[in-house]
Amino acid sequence: MDCFDSTLFPGLGEAFALCEGTTSLAPGSAYTMTVHYQASGTAPSPLPLFAATVVSDTDTGDQLGLAYMFLTGQILSCTPVASVPSGTQSVSWTPVVDSSVNTFIVEESTTPDFSSNVITRTVPGLSTQFQHPVSTATVYYYRVHAPTCSGNPGPNSAVVSIVIQTPTVTARAADAVVPVGSTTPVTITVSIPSPTGKQAFDVPFTAAVDKPYLTVTPSSGTIPPGGTTVTVTANPTNLPPGANTGTLNVISNGASVATKSVSVSLVTPVSPGGKGLPPSNALVIPVVTHAPGATGPFQSDVRLTNATGAQATYDVSFTPSHTNGTQSGKKTSITVDADQTIALNDIVRDFFGLGVTDTPGDSGFGSLEIRPTNTSSTQTFASSRTFTFNSKGSFGQFIAAVPFTAFATNASLVPFPGGGPPQTASLLSLQQVAQSSKFRTNLGLVEGSGQAASGRINFYDDAGGLLKSVQYSLQPGEHQQKNLSADYQVTNLEDGRIEVTVDSATGAVTAYASVIDNITTDPLAVMPVQTSQISATRYVVPGMAEFTSTFSNFHSDLRLFNGGSTPVTVTATYYPRLGGSISATPFTIAKGEVKAFNNVLPMLFNAADGGSVVFTTTSPSSLVATGRTYSNSADQPGGTYGQFIPGVSPAQGIGLGDRPLQILQLEQSANFRSNVGLAELTGNPVDLKISAVVPGTKVAVSIPQHLNANQFVQIDSILKSFGLGANVYNARIIVEVTSGSGRATAYASVIDNYTSDPTYVPAQ
Structure with a gap:
């Protein structure tokens, strides 16, 4: 050789x-x-x-x-590199360049300048363990140095820190964080209110949990007028990484007085470090956070599915905003069993230790890269929901995981397997955005290849008029998020579109827009499309609605953008979920124009209820169809809670022989319900198999579903309809075609039972 x-x-x-x-x-x-x-x-x-x-x-x-x-x-020098995994106080460090050094001095403190509560140890080897029980979240800082190195005093390592957390309990949920592999039970104290109308009396209660790793004490007793507490103990032995969630249910006189989800999150070791060029099967969630909010913190819950058929390991890297991702960040390695989904709840706080304390400035905001390390398969799926909450419930937005191959770039393929992005378009388009008295918009940009990027951001009104053009630049791996008004001085955009170009020869960029209702502060995420890659004659927008009942109301606004070079004549047809069809008068849309249809069902079709809207053209076109389905707030007049719904072409759906679609992050509980929508895309019938997978099981529960040509079907509370129980967390739906010549798409709408805020989860 x-x-x-x-x-x-x-x-x-x-x-x-x-x-x-x-x-x-x-x-x-x-x-x-x-x-x-x-x-x-x-x-x-x-x-x-x-x-x-x-x-x-x-x-x-x-x-x-x-x-x-x-x-x-790791390049060795006289300065060791220290690290301390999340959830532990096990400090480790790299050797120094002087091979004769085998003893190091380790310092611990509760202040970053090592002015208070300093403990000093002389340690042989490359690691040591500290242990401190805490009653409140506490930050510990560490630094390491060699006594001498190459004849000189050894310099200190960079300071590393760890936050030792205490359980978090809110009105609807409780969460405890322990290191993966732990066998030490952790306790969570949960308050139980007195039943309504019983404040003057002690009332009996029983308490129960529904997972074998949870116990509750006492399991029965009485609730005095001021309420009481119970203790839930979680045993993490042999549990997988991520959040393992069960339900505490307290019953008094035959009625539930408290139902709370209880999680024990097993976190994997975290180390500092940057990232370079990812493999082509990497995924990037453009933004995750744990940051203060007006009524509660914003947080990001992530789901990671390994559908490869074999155990897979992933490097998960968090890059803080406005930093060079090749030089800064935190990284952890997570192993996921075959065909399993793990829940990484509040990932910035629980895994990366940011936002744990209440001190000013303790927050985390940036992007998340998920990089398979032992497989070239593309059967990895991820999703995220970023949300906040008030006294009634939560409201948030789904943030899609973007495949690295979908980033916009001018760079060429790196000539080894999995080595980089293909030659793709260098322009991204985002529509249905606004900066007005009713809505505000934050624009996010992420560089993904580890190379600097630059280009332009163009702001257009619906008529296609250019309102403003600004330059941007990104460091390697950088995440930026800026407000249209404060940062770009775009102040009067009632409805419009944003275009992001990549002009540099290096770098790969994706983008997102977070459109926030100024009254309710409910956000929805608008994801980008590359219009130059669109060519179709049919575009389907499912989940359009118009109805009002005693308990809820839903309405839909729709936008249609012509990204082609010539005007296009379009026919719009509404296919209600109860059957039939209604066609509107054909219309022409100019190149660069966005047609706006507010309250689209009554406006365009003089119809109500719900279903799909299909746009057709006589020859291939480059249209981008998007919708927003929302409910008007009952207690905040003029405010809304909604979800962004992207249109789908037949090529983006699945047919016979295609790999199944995956829908992540579904829940059925006292807090949430999950509806699944299905639509046929081509005008031909198709038969589907719909399967539900829940944590800890290897067998999926399945049902058949037939779709007629163009049919739209919504299955309400799908996990409940499968008979999986009253409380199901972190579920996954799989949709596959079993016969027929049609093609299908699918999505889920996860609805907060208290705020009615819907989160649209597209199939992947």
Whole structure:
């Protein structure tokens, strides 16, 4: 076998080592290649590395096997690099360049300048364990240095910190955080109110939990006029990473007086570090947060599904806003069993330790990258809901996980498997945004490739008129979010569109817009499209509604943008969920124009109820159809709670033989219900199998569903209809085509039972 490296090619500019030759491997044996590298003084640390082994047939040249991974190398110096995993006080550090040093000095303090409560240890080896019980969330800081290194006093490492958390209890939920692998039970104290109308008497109660890892004490007793407390104990032994959730139910005189979800979140070790070029199967959630809000904190709950058929490991990296993602951030490694979904609730706080204390400035805001490390499969799915809450309930927005291959870029493919983005369009479009007395909009940008990017942000009105154009620039891996009014001076946009271009030769960019109701502060996320990649004659917007009842009301506004180069004549047809169809008079939409249809069902079709709206053109066109379905607030006049619904072309749906669709982050409980919508896209019938997967099970419950041509069906409270119980958390729905020539799309609407705020969850 012949080996050579980049020292033979000094002008190449890239470092590499390569061995090539003919060999054989016996069954069960392994091939190992060891590379020693010496970095220059300007090299980053950690140093991003890529390694691959390719096995080919010596006669045909066909590739028989491939193994590759992205990793980082640590460049040693006299300064150790310290780390402390979330949820633990186990401090570890890297060795120093002086190999004779095997003892280090470790300092702990409760202040970042090490002026208070300092504990100093002299430790042989590269780790030590501290232990402090706490009654309130407490931050501990650590630094490490060698007594001497290469004849001089060793410098201190960068300061690292850990927040030791106490259980969090709100009106509807309770959460305790422990390190993964822990076997120590954790207790949560939960307040139980006196039943309404019984304040003058002690009343009997019984308390029960529905998961084997939860117990409650006392399980019965009396509730005095001022209420009482019970203690829920969670045993984390053998539980998987993420939030494991059950329900506490307290009953008095045959009626429920308290129903609360109770979670024990097992968090994996977190270390500081940047990120480089991701593999092509990486996913990016553009924004996650834990930050103060007017009535409660904003937080992000993430779901991660491994549908690869084998256990998979993921590097999950958080990059704070306005930082260079190759040099800053936090990273954790999470293993997910085959065909399982894990819940990473309040991920910025529980996993990355930001926003735990009440001190000013303790918050986290940035982007999240999910990078498979041991598989090239694209069968990884992720989603996020960012929300806040008031005394009545929660309101929030679904944030889609964006595949790295969907980022806009001018860069070319990196020539190794999984190495980078394909050649895609360099323009993103976001519509149905506003900056007005009723709504405000925040625009977010994320660079994903680890290379700097720059371009323009163009703001248009619905007629296609350019209102303003501004330049932007992004550091490698950077996340930015800015307000249209405060940062871009766009102050009077009743309804419009934003266009983001990538003009630089490097970098890959995605974007999102968070449109916030000024009265209710309910946000909805608008995700981007690349109009140059759209070519279809049919566009379907499901979930359009117009009805009012004693308990709720829903209405829909719709926008249609012509991203092509010529005017297009469009026919709109409404397909109600109860059957039939209503067509509107055809209309023409100019290039660059957005047609606005507020209250679309009565305005365009003189109709009500709910269903799909289908737009057709006689020849291929580049239309972008989006909708917003919302309810008018009962207690905040003029305010709304809503969800953004993107249109779907037939090519974006599934047909016979296509991989199934996945819908994540569903729940059926006292707090939420989940409805699933299904629509046929081509005008041909199709048969579906709908399966529900819940945590801790390997077997899915399934039902058949037939769709006629163009039919729209909504299955209300789908998890309840499957008979999965009164309380189901972190469920996943799988939709696949079993027969028929039609194509289908699917989505879920997760509705807060108290605020009626809907969150639209598209199928992936």
